[in-house]
Amino acid sequence: MEPIQPSLAEVAALVGNPARANMLTALLDGRALTATELAFAGGVAPQTASGHLAKMTEGRLLTLAKQGRHAYYRLASPMIGRMLESIMAVAADGPPRYQPRWRGGDALRNARTCYDHLAGRLGVALADSLAARDHVAMSEDGGIVTPEGEAFLLDFGVDLREKNPSRRPFCRPCLDWSERRTHLAGALGAALAARCFDLHWIGRMRDTRALLVTPKGKRGFSETFGIDLAA
Known part of the structure; x- marks a missing residue:
C-alpha cells in the first residue's frame, strides 16, 4: 500500500x-x-x-x-472553493452525526454563493435552464457555450466575446453540496452571478452566504430563464 x-x-x-x-x-x-x-x-x-x-x-x-x-x-483560488464545496457534498451524504448544519438553513439551500458563482437550488436551476435550452454543453471535465448561448448571454448582458484575462474555463461543473448535482462555475458562472447582482435580482444576507432573491429577481429569473422561484 x-x-x-x-x-x-x-x-x-x-x-x-x-x-x-x-x-x-x-x-x-x-x-x-x-x-x-x-x-x-x-x-x-x-x-x-x-x-x-x-x-x-x-x-x-x-x-x-x-x-x-x-x-x-x-x-x-477558485480551486480551493471547489474543494470545499466537494467536501461539503461528501459530508452532507454521510451519517446524520456528520452532516453539516450551516448557518442560514433553508435560505442557504435555496440560493447562496460558492466562491464567485451561484449555488443551491437557484444555481442548479440556472445550470439546468442553460443546458435545456442548448445554451451550454456540459461534461464532467468542463463545457462550452454554444453560438446560440453566446447570443442569449450577450442579450442578457454577459459578453463572452471579450477576452478572458484570467484564462479560466468558461464553463466548469461544480458539485453542489445541498442539491447533490452540479451548478455552473468558471468564468461563465462568475459572470452570471455578477450580472444578477448588478441587476439587483439577488442580494447578500448578513453573516451567511445565503442570498435573498428580490421580487425583481423572481420575475427576472422566470422571464429570462424559466425558473419558478415564487414558492
Whole structure:
C-alpha cells in the first residue's frame, strides 16, 4: 500500500479542524475578511484565530492582502472553493452525526454563493435552464457555450466575446453540496452571478452566504430563464 502524499495529508489536516473549517466556509462567498471577522466565524479568540490563519496561509489555502493597518484574508483560488464545496457534498451524504448544519438553513439551500458563482437550488436551476435550452454543453471535465448561448448571454448582458484575462474555463461543473448535482462555475458562472447582482435580482444576507432573491429577481429569473422561484 502506497503512503499518502504528505501534501494531501497536510491539506486534510488544515481543513479538518472545526475552527479552520468554519473560517474557510465564511470565505466561500469570495469576499475578503479580517482576522477579527474570521475569529468570530471560527468561534475562537483572536489570538487563536491568528495561529489558524497563519497555518492556512502557509498551506496556500488563503492569501493575505494588507491595506493600511488592516489585513484581509481570502481563499487562495477558485480551486480551493471547489474543494470545499466537494467536501461539503461528501459530508452532507454521510451519517446524520456528520452532516453539516450551516448557518442560514433553508435560505442557504435555496440560493447562496460558492466562491464567485451561484449555488443551491437557484444555481442548479440556472445550470439546468442553460443546458435545456442548448445554451451550454456540459461534461464532467468542463463545457462550452454554444453560438446560440453566446447570443442569449450577450442579450442578457454577459459578453463572452471579450477576452478572458484570467484564462479560466468558461464553463466548469461544480458539485453542489445541498442539491447533490452540479451548478455552473468558471468564468461563465462568475459572470452570471455578477450580472444578477448588478441587476439587483439577488442580494447578500448578513453573516451567511445565503442570498435573498428580490421580487425583481423572481420575475427576472422566470422571464429570462424559466425558473419558478415564487414558492
